[in-house]
Amino acid sequence: xxxxxxxxxxxxxxxxxxxxxxxxxxxxxxxxxxxxxxxxxxxxxxxxxxxxxxxxxxxxxxxxxxxxxxxxxxxxxxxxxxxxxxxxxxxxxxxxxxxxxxxxxxx
Amino acid sequence: xxxxxxxxxxxxxxxxxxxxxxxxxxxxxxxxxxxxxxxxxxxxxxxxxxxxxxxxxxxxxxxxxxxxxxxxxxxxxxxxxxxxxxxxxxxxxxxxxxxxxxxxxxx
DNA sequence: TTCATATGTAATAATTATATTACACATGAA
DNA sequence: TTCATGTGTAATATAATTATTACATATGAA
Numbered sequence: 233x234x235x236x237x238x239x240x241x242x243x244x245x246x247x248x249x250x251x252x253x254x255x256x257x258x259x260x261x262x263x264x265x266x267x268x269x270x271x272x273x274x275x276x277x278x279x280x281x282x283x284x285x286x287x288x289x290x291x292x293x294x295x296x297x298x299x300x301x302x303x304x305x306x307x308x309x310x311x312x313x314x315x316x317x318x319x320x321x322x323x324x325x326x327x328x329x330x331x332x333x334x335x336x337x338x339x
Numbered sequence: 340x341x342x343x344x345x346x347x348x349x350x351x352x353x354x355x356x357x358x359x360x361x362x363x364x365x366x367x368x369x370x371x372x373x374x375x376x377x378x379x380x381x382x383x384x385x386x387x388x389x390x391x392x393x394x395x396x397x398x399x400x401x402x403x404x405x406x407x408x409x410x411x412x413x414x415x416x417x418x419x420x421x422x423x424x425x426x427x428x429x430x431x432x433x434x435x436x437x438x439x440x441x442x443x444x445x446x
Numbered sequence: 447t448t449c450a451t452a453t454g455t456a457a458t459a460a461t462t463a464t465a466t467t468a469c470a471c472a473t474g475a476a
Numbered sequence: 477t478t479c480a481t482g483t484g485t486a487a488t489a490t491a492a493t494t495a496t497t498a499c500a501t502a503t504g505a506a
Contacts, residue, residue, distance in 0.1 A: 243359055249427075250357035251494085252350055255436035262433030269452060280455075281495055294429075299453090306452055306503055313429055320356075321424035322401075326369030329362035337464075337491060358464085376482060387485075388465055406483090413473055413482055444461060444494075 237318065239332040241292075242325075245318065248292035253277065254285050261295060261313040268297075268309045286311060344425065346439040348399075349432070352425065355399035360384065361392050368402060368420040375404075375416045393418060 237245075248254060253275060260266060260274055272282045289295045290311075297311040318324075344352075355361060360382060367373060367381055379389045396402045397418075404418040425431075 239362070243357070243362065245427075246353060246362075247357040249432070250350070250354040252436075252439055252441045253494095255346070255350060255353075255432060255439055256441065258429065259433045259436040259439070262429060267452085268454095278496065279453085280497085283454075284494075302452090302503095304504055309453065313433075315429050317426070317428035319424070320352075320427040322365065322369060322420055322422050325356070325362060326366045326420075329359075329366040332359055332362055332366070334359045334363065360464095374482085375484095385466065386483085387467085390484075391464075409473095409482090411474060416483065 237328065239328050239330070242318070242328050243332070245292045245294065245316075248288045248294055251285065251288075253281075254289055257282075257285060257289060257311075258294065258313060261311060263313075265310045265312040267300075268311070271311065344435065346435050346437070349425070349435050350439070352399045352401065352423075355395045355401055358392065358395075360388075361396055364392060364396060364418075365401065365420060368418060370420075372417045372419040374407075375418070378418065 249258075256275060257271070260271065266274070268279060268282060268286070272279045275282065286295065286297065290297065293314060294316060295311050295313055297309055300308050300310050302308050363382060364378070367378065373381070375386060375389060375393070379386045382389065393402065393404065397404060400421060401423060402418050402420055404416055407415050407417050409415050
């Protein structure tokens with residue numbers, strides 16, 4: 233629903249999307265929510281690794297998670313896909329990246 | 340000018356765009372070509388590092404380089420920006436990433 | 447109680463990505 | 477010849493990302 237995007241936000245989104253597992257996660261979550269353990273099984277990866285990927289996607293605002301209580305009373309963490317739309321073309325990137333501050337990697 | 344894009348190509352483009360210097364390069368090359376040494380000066384980075392970034396952009400098809408002879412007869416390598424347009428939204432990524440093969444990192 | 451399932455994280459290892467330094471070689475101009 | 481400029485890469489160091497292992501804790505069902 234946001235209309236504007238800063239250069240930093242653009243970079244964060246692009247970094248979040250630059251991994252095959254994270255693209256797969258988006259494909260799986262498209263249209264239906266899923267909980268973490270089942271998602272890990274569908275991807276064939278461990279839960280700690282999945283958490284790392286989900287954090288990057290959530291940090292970029294592309295997905296979001298919430299706890300739900302199952303019928304049997306167990307806590308389940310479900311993730312769902314947020315809708316987003318960024319025009320990835322040369323002009324848009326050029327205009328957005330003008331204000332990009334490049335920070336040092338480390339302290 | 341391409342109308343279709345495979346999941347592998349999408350990932351390659353997203354990886355190419357997931358770095359601040361490479362976004363900056365696109366901003367600089369937008370509308371005007373530039374040669375490598377001058378580009379390195381504008382970015383404030385070394386030529387070897389710039390070559391590395393340019394190779395990723397060129398590998399994704401976002402820029403292309405060619406040699407030119409300057410008036411004085413020196414070989415200059417110019418890079419220019421290709422036009423491209425990818426609809427970066429949840430539905431497009433989900434549909435494209437379905438056919439994504441995740442390869443092992445190593446042999 | 448024991449088993450199968452779930453969430454959540456800390457510590458560490460393995461692999462890539464990023465960045466620097468030091469070269470070689472070529473041209474034109476002073 | 478020497479200096480300033482250009483292209484191009486090999487070797488290496490540094491930092492970030494990705495991935496694994498090992499935990500702790502909780503619930504429901506058999």
